[in-house]
Amino acid sequence: MSEITIVGSLRAQPGKEAELGAALADVIDPTHAEEGCLLYAVHQGVDDPTRFVIIEQWADQHALDVHVRSDYMSVLLSRAGDLLAEMPDSPKYAPLRHGTSPKNTLGGARA
Structure with a gap:
């Protein structure tokens, strides 16, 4: 199988920013x-x-899959309803390794 990148976007309920940050x-x-x-x-966000x-x-x-099923992720997900203003967006991506620079992927020189 190939490497997977996820860019998850979350929005805290107003006033819950510090609590969400601590939970993450x-x-x-x-x-x-x-x-x-x-x-x-x-x-x-700045x-x-x-x-x-x-x-x-x-x-x-x-x-x-192992990560998503971990006990600590279950705890975090159980708190999501109290902390999030909307459903998170978490699309999956596969890296496209074009060119020769290590700056081409998030993994840098690892690629």
Whole structure:
């Protein structure tokens, strides 16, 4: 199977930005420890602090499936209704490796 990139977009309920940020922070270390996790980076909007984006890269679909079924992700997902203003958007992408620069993909030189 091939590498998978997810660009997840989330919007916190107004006033819940810090709580959502803390909930997302709670899953970073265990996610990084997962086999198959190549990248898991959480960012908060500068112009709109209710906006969050999670950029994830997984070695393959199996690694992503294991991640989604983890206990800590279940806890995070159970809190989503209280923290999110709308359903998250989490499309999957496959990298297109054109050219020779390591800046061509999120994985950089790993590619």
